[in-house]
Amino acid sequence: MNNKAQETDEFNSLNLLQLIYKWRKPIAIIGIAAIVISSIIALMIREKYKSIVILFPATTSSISKALLSDNSFKQEDVLEFGGEDEAEQMLQILNSDEIRTKICEKYNLLRHYGISPSDKFKRTKLYDEFQSNITFKRTEYMSVKIEVLDNNADTAALIANDISALHDSTKIRMQRERATQALKIVKKEYFDKVADVKRMTDSIKIINSYGLYDYESQSEVTTEQYAIAISKGDQRAVKALEEKLKLIANYGSVYVSLRDNLEFQRKQLNLLKTKYEETKADVEQILPQKFVVSNAFPAEKKSYPVRWVIVVVSTLASLLLAVIAILLIENTKQIDLKDT
Numbered sequence: 001m002n003n004k005a006q007e008t009d010e011f012n013s014l015n016l017l018q019l020i021y022k023w024r025k026p027i028a029i030i031g032i033a034a035i036v037i038s039s040i041i042a043l044m045i046r047e048k049y050k051s052i053v054i055l056f057p058a059t060t061s062s063i064s065k066a067l068l069s070d071n072s073f074k075q076e077d078v079l080e081f082g083g084e085d086e087a088e089q090m091l092q093i094l095n096s097d098e099i100r101t102k103i104c105e106k107y108n109l110l111r112h113y114g115i116s117p118s119d120k121f122k123r124t125k126l127y128d129e130f131q132s133n134i135t136f137k138r139t140e141y142m143s144v145k146i147e148v149l150d151n152n153a154d155t156a157a158l159i160a161n162d163i164s165a166l167h168d169s170t171k172i173r174m175q176r177e178r179a180t181q182a183l184k185i186v187k188k189e190y191f192d193k194v195a196d197v198k199r200m201t202d203s204i205k206i207i208n209s210y211g212l213y214d215y216e217s218q219s220e221v222t223t224e225q226y227a228i229a230i231s232k233g234d235q236r237a238v239k240a241l242e243e244k245l246k247l248i249a250n251y252g253s254v255y256v257s258l259r260d261n262l263e264f265q266r267k268q269l270n271l272l273k274t275k276y277e278e279t280k281a282d283v284e285q286i287l288p289q290k291f292v293v294s295n296a297f298p299a300e301k302k303s304y305p306v307r308w309v310i311v312v313v314s315t316l317a318s319l320l321l322a323v324i325a326i327l328l329i330e331n332t333k334q335i336d337l338k339d340t
Contacts, residue, residue, distance in 0.1 A: 023326050030322045031315055038314035048133075049153035050303035051160040051296035053146040055167070057082030057090045058289055087142050090167065090290070094136045094146065099166045103159060104130065112155075134159065143293060153298040160296035168289045179282040190276040193269045200262045207255050211244070215252045215259075222248060 020027060059080040082090075093099070104110065104126060113129040115122050133149045146163055150156035212218065222244045229237035 019326060019330060020323065023322075027319065027322050027326075031319050034315040034318035035311060038311045041314075042310040046151050047302040048149040048151055049156050049299040049301075051148045051150075051153070051156040051299060052294070053160045053164045053296045054139075054293035055090065055144045055146070055164060056142070056291040056293060057086035057144065058287075058291065059083075059086060083142055087138050087144055090144050091136055091138060093167055093171055094144070094163065096170060098170050099163060100127070100130060102166055103134075103163060106162065107155065107159060134163070146296075148296070149303065153300075157296040157298045164290075164292065164295070171289045172286060176283060179279060183276075183279045183283050186272065186276045186279045190269075190272040193265065193272050197262065197265050197269055200258050200265065204255065204258050204262065207251050207258070210247060210251060212247060212251050212255055215248065215255050218244075219248050219252065 059082045109130065110117060110122060110126050113126065115125050115129070119125065135147045137145045137147070139145055146160050148156045148160040148163070150159065222241055225237075225241055229241055
């Protein structure tokens, strides 16, 4: 059985070679034509140059968390590279409409890509060209790679670097909008608390002006002196001490309540002040959102098309189709002969 199979394979191979030899001229013509046509097409394809930017996301973008927080357990390392979540966030921002629109407007990509402004589907065509020439990928090392293809090497490098810069401005803009709203809330709470503390402080000062400074100690001392004056029969002293005790009785509870509440409110004020300063720093200060591993530079050699690959693949495909067509023709002839 094995010998028969081997003989059949050899026979089929021999028949195929004989068939190719028989049709050598048409095959040669098809091969030459494929080379010529594919070469012309390859030469007509515009060259494109590739520029690449490699970025690592940062773990934190908050000034307050990275630098101002006094909590050692929550404080983040400003120098630490981000992981998978941060890389995915970076990709989402890079793919945003905001960055795409700014790049399209700055470099007039509608005209650059040869799309007519009057085209009904100009926006769709523009975005399709954008996506085919500008790509963002996450690498195995959790960095993000920006690749830009363009007919002009300088333009490709400029677009890649601008996209890298726009990542920061876009992310900072989004975070600043939220931080600004948070600042308004914290600022109002902080200054309301400042006003409350001032009112309580002023009230205590008024009570102090009446002679009440320390309710507990003054009450104790005055009571002892009052008892001594009574035992000595010093009516003048008794009358004076009764006035003091009356003052303590009238304002003592108010004083204690204000004093204790003021102490609590001052603690709250300190917490709000810290939060206010942190939120204000997040709004006013800028922290880089990424680490740039490598900036883009104008490529010295084209990346696309690889013309010899186009010619070779096209020629081989044409020859393969030609052989298949010849086999079909020969098989059809054999069937017709059998029928006759």
